[in-house]
Amino acid sequence: MVAVILSLTLLVLDHRFHHLQQLRSALAFVTYPLHYLADLPFTASRWLSETTSSRDTLLQQNRELRDENLRLRAELQKYESLQAENMRLRDLVDSSFKVGDRVLVAELSSVDLDPYKQQVIINKGAISGVFEGQPVLDAHAVMGQVTNVTPLSSTVLLITDTSHALPVQVLRNGLRTIALGTGHIDELKLPYLPTNSDIVEGDLLVTSGLGGKFPPGYPVARVTRIDRSPDAPFSNVVAQPRAHLDRSREVLLVWTVPNQLPVPGDPVAPPAPLAPATGNDGAAGTGDAAPDTTPDPEPQA
Amino acid sequence: MSTGQGRLIIVVTVCVAMLLAILPMPDWARPFRPPWVTLVLIYWAIALPHRVGVGSGFVAGIVLDVLTGALLGQHALAMSVVVFIAIQLHQRIRVFPFWQQSLGILVLLIVEHLFGLWITGATRGTAPALQYWAGPFIGALLWPWTFVTLRKVRRHFKVT
Numbered sequence: 001m002v003a004v005i006l007s008l009t010l011l012v013l014d015h016r017f018h019h020l021q022q023l024r025s026a027l028a029f030v031t032y033p034l035h036y037l038a039d040l041p042f043t044a045s046r047w048l049s050e051t052t053s054s055r056d057t058l059l060q061q062n063r064e065l066r067d068e069n070l071r072l073r074a075e076l077q078k079y080e081s082l083q084a085e086n087m088r089l090r091d092l093v094d095s096s097f098k099v100g101d102r103v104l105v106a107e108l109s110s111v112d113l114d115p116y117k118q119q120v121i122i123n124k125g126a127i128s129g130v131f132e133g134q135p136v137l138d139a140h141a142v143m144g145q146v147t148n149v150t151p152l153s154s155t156v157l158l159i160t161d162t163s164h165a166l167p168v169q170v171l172r173n174g175l176r177t178i179a180l181g182t183g184h185i186d187e188l189k190l191p192y193l194p195t196n197s198d199i200v201e202g203d204l205l206v207t208s209g210l211g212g213k214f215p216p217g218y219p220v221a222r223v224t225r226i227d228r229s230p231d232a233p234f235s236n237v238v239a240q241p242r243a244h245l246d247r248s249r250e251v252l253l254v255w256t257v258p259n260q261l262p263v264p265g266d267p268v269a270p271p272a273p274l275a276p277a278t279g280n281d282g283a284a285g286t287g288d289a290a291p292d293t294t295p296d297p298e299p300q301a
Numbered sequence: 302m303s304t305g306q307g308r309l310i311i312v313v314t315v316c317v318a319m320l321l322a323i324l325p326m327p328d329w330a331r332p333f334r335p336p337w338v339t340l341v342l343i344y345w346a347i348a349l350p351h352r353v354g355v356g357s358g359f360v361a362g363i364v365l366d367v368l369t370g371a372l373l374g375q376h377a378l379a380m381s382v383v384v385f386i387a388i389q390l391h392q393r394i395r396v397f398p399f400w401q402q403s404l405g406i407l408v409l410l411i412v413e414h415l416f417g418l419w420i421t422g423a424t425r426g427t428a429p430a431l432q433y434w435a436g437p438f439i440g441a442l443l444w445p446w447t448f449v450t451l452r453k454v455r456r457h458f459k460v461t
Binding site: 003004006007008009010011013014015020023024027028031034035037038042110111112113114115116117119121148155162163246 | 323328331355364367369377425429433
């Protein structure tokens with residue numbers, strides 16, 4: 001009886017008030033050896049295959065990586081000059097906007113979690129400076145955000161979890177809305193777009209930077225399906241995340257330059273249900289195609 | 302054998318079950334993962350009801366919650382209830398033949414999954430797919446082997 005009441009209290013506290021982060025972090029630190037043990041065979045086998053791979057393979061890989069590095073460097077040169085130009089233009093119009101994020105590479109632990117929640121564990125924690133709410137990317141796009149930190153590991157909630165909402169923007173025309181997780185690893189939905197909004201299949205969605213958690217301008221997803229029914233006020237838009245949510249092994253943790261953007265009241269905390277403000281943002285931002293108050297994210301050339 | 306050592310054996314078996322519960326599996330197989338921790342706890346509750354009680358179930362449940370990143374208290378609630386029922390019925394279950402035991406375990410596991418269903422339904426508003434219910438059946442099928450293995454462990458280390 002006592003146990004049942006205690007568990008119910010815990011459930012309510014955890015779900016409604018999020019008071020238990022400290023307790024959870026402490027317990028997670030205690031159970032870290034179990035996570036480590038479960039991950040060990042996979043780390044070991046990877047290490048083994050790396051140490052025993054043949055010289056030819058390594059040489060081949062090395063060559064490929066060098067080629068790719070060269071190509072990326074060439075692109076970076078272009079990007080740098082564009083960035084400089086961007087800053088100069090922004091100086092001219094007196095708008096301050098700093099580009100420059102610090103990143104850290106972390107690795108996923110091969111551990112299975114609750115199959116009905118989209119989350120992963122990474123091998124960097126508070127010791128490396130990871131903090132709650134930190135954005136996580138992979139090589140392609142935004143993956144999610146950190147929800148729980150222990151000294152040696154942390155939990156990342158993926159953008160496709162049903163409790164996750166992410167403020168996004170259509171790259172083509174700046175249309176702002178919210179992308180919600182569906183619980184399927186390859187699907188996001190955009191429920192707050194009116195039927196007449198300007199969005200087409202294949203549109204790239206990028207983070208809008210509203211909400212203050214994610215830096216603006218990172219790619220998120222590509223629109224794959226739009227169902228417009230004339231009698232419904234909102235169209236049914238489905239997008240596919242660009243990040244390889246179920247395949248990436250390495251992820252990037254991002255530290256952004258502290259808030260230079262005016263943050264409108266729309267914090268997107270992962271476990272919190274959608275605040276009405278976010279809904280308004282989606283509905284209001286869609287009327288006019290050009291964003292008026294948001295600084296345009298334009299890292300892409 | 303001293304009581305301290307007996308407790309150690311129980312904790313080790315539960316830890317092994319937890320390891321099995323988070324060991325990575327291919328995506329298609331994840332819904333079919335047997336509920337290892339529950340099986341092991343039920344065994345100890347039936348075999349040694351004076352050693353493993355509702356409190357142990359609660360603690361194991363909390364640890365499992367943290368391990369799998371579930372809502373804190375979700376497994377704890379289910380485990381406490383399951384261990385409680387198992388202790389109530391332990392005299393009867395012990396004398397059943399294996400197949401009848403498996404049926405009893407099936408009911409216990411379904412109760413556990415019902416709690417999981419209620420809690421996910423209440424907090425997230427989504428019901429898991431039908432594969433969710435494969436867990437109890439696989440667990441019940443695996444029960445005879447779990448039982449025999451754990452009985453061997455218990456007799457070998459003379460845990461009483």
